[in-house]
Amino acid sequence: MWRRVASLSPLVSSSKSRILNQVGCGLNACQVFTTRVLNPAEGGVSDRRRNPFVTFVLGGPGSGKGTQCTKIVETFGLTHLSAGDLLRKEISSNSENGSMILNTIKEGKIVPSEVTVKLIKKAIETSENDRFLIDGFPRSEENRIAYERVIGAEPDIVLFFDCPEQEMVKRVLNRNQGRIDDNIDTVKERLKVFAELNLPVIKHYSKKGKLYKIDGTGSEDEIFERVRPVFAALR
């Protein structure tokens, strides 16, 4: 099991994006995070996985969450759970929520918490690993509260890839993965939703001392060198 209390040196270089100014989360020299408290009334995850080490990976559309998660998995061996991928699998498996999820993604809105939290819980419970990157979730305070209630725990740490909007739009429009939401209209809506609903989650975890804000500009490798010390300090 990884350590849950760590003292880390400055990890993050700042960028001058609008988002950084809105969030106003300080780049503290030392981040301390605390042991999570399980909520027995809600049951949490099943016994075998009662106390997983969880990192939330947040950032706007195209900020590089998925790309950096792949690198973290390769180097540190966490299991990558992309909330977007879990939802897209629901669409392709023709589940009862498939068409609702498809329409929500097309519109750049947020799928109801109960649907997403259920998928994440199941993925944690069926994994052999006890360390997870939860990528692209929670996207709203409502998501966050539902997760913490159902799982019965807060995340251990939260990464936030801070990237200027113009760069995020460029990356999304060049993503080339055939995604229904990678178009200019949806990305504009997603940026609005990110600012209105996801930034409050980032602020919340900043106040709790759990946030690592990473400059999301530069090459993939340069960004990963900013991420590496976060996990290296936990081993």
Ligand SMILES: Nc1ncnc2c1ncn2[C@@H]1O[C@H](COP(=O)(O)OP(=O)(O)O)[C@@H](O)[C@H]1O
């Ligand atoms: N540092 C980077 N510089 C340029 N392009 C990048 C960088 N990181 C990721 N990309 C590309 O940008 C697109 C969006 O990246 P992705 O990891 O899917 O972001 P997110 O999961 O945050 O939406 C992908 O096509 C990816 O290959």
Ligand SMILES: O=c1ccn([C@@H]2O[C@H](COP(=O)(O)OP(=O)(O)O)[C@@H](O)[C@H]2O)c(=O)[nH]1
């Ligand atoms: O917890 C989540 C994660 C994703 N989505 C939906 O799935 C889309 C794509 O999410 P993903 O994380 O795959 O996109 P990315 O930020 O990586 O471009 C989002 O715009 C939302 O419509 C959602 O509703 N809840």
Ligand SMILES: [Mg+2]
């Ligand atoms: Mg992604």
